[in-house]
Amino acid sequence: MFTVVPLFLLFGSLQFGAAEAEPNPPHSLDMITLNTNYTLTWDWDQSSVGSDPVTFTVQYTGNHQLKKKTPRWNTACRETTGRSCDLTGFNLHYLGLYMLRVQANVNGSHSVWEYKQFCPDKEAAIGPPSKVRLSAAVAALDIVITDPQTSSNSSMRDLLKLSFQICYWEQSEDGKVLNHETFITESNMPTLSNLTPWTQYCVRVQSRYEYYNKTSSFTPPQCIQTEGVVPWWKIFLYFLSSLLLCFLVVLVFIYGGHQCFQFCKATLFPGEKLPSPLKHHEIDYPCLLVSDSELDLCDPVIICVESAILENNVDPAADSTGPPVGLGQDSSGRHSRQNSSSSGDSGVYSAGGNSGALQHNIASTFPDVKRHFDSEQLKMLSMKSDFKVCPVIPDEGVVDMEV
Incomplete structure (x- = not known):
């Protein structure tokens, strides 16, 4: 009896020391998702280990692997010091069901695993349309909607059945919202018809997934003015303006061409002028001046x-x-x-x-x-008055003869 009691006390103290050395597991596991971008986050109490450094390991596996005796776990983040792990690059199927777990590591000691089940189709948030364009028509608006994109830049319509909720309203000059309307469509190119011509309308769009009743945030409002029938006086005014513009363009072209021609002519072919000694102002024809x-x-x-x-x-x-x-x-x-x-x-x-x-x-x-x-x-x-005229010399070599 004397020898048994110390052994029991010794075994109990060793168990108590091992329990004290094991760190606390992470808690409050959560998924931050958008379309096919998944990030696992968690919290951990640093005060339980004081100033000792702590790291975390994150693993995942398909839910069907849990039925096996030795499930195959894939490590997503190993010995990370952060409180999150990005799972986007591991191509988790959008319609699959996965089990995630996180473990804390302090000075070589490991905590127990903390588990979380994750189904992207049910839990992942859906994003708004990636782009919305408006085109004005006569008393109508044409809307072009681009589907939300996955992490691989493909359409989310390939993974789920998408629809769009469109809200539109008239925007008055003082900024008031008038005649607010909403409708749901599955088309990427809906048309808002029976609108007021020459009126400012604003539009915003939201993505919807009806199966799990998931909705996205709205896109920023975009505003555009509807068109109408152009009155005849505007057509006539546009025609006159175009004629005047063409006339001005032709006039500028002709004037500029003439000035350019004169400049080139004066530069390349300058006018020849007689020097001042050769000028004679009394007669209108050139003459030779001699001394x-x-x-x-x-x-x-x-x-x-x-x-x-x-x-x-x-x-x-x-x-x-x-x-x-x-x-x-x-x-x-x-x-x-x-x-x-x-x-x-x-x-x-x-x-x-x-x-x-x-x-x-x-x-x-x-x-x-x-x-x-x-x-x-x-x-x-x-x-020239200075020319000398010689007297006529009689023709002495000619002899007059009478016939």
């Missing part, structure tokens, strides 16, 4: 009227009767000799002393020739 020293080096210039002018202006009747009055025997003979020569004679009369009488007779007989001759002299004299 007195250059004139002294020039030969004398004789200016005479061509014989072709005289021949073209001679009256045939007067020519048949004989030489004009005032022409002597010498002048007629010389005239005949000059007309008969074909060796390159220039046909210009240079009869020495008889030239004065010849000019007088030509002037009296052919007034047109005189005027032409005078005008030619005036032009030549006006070009």
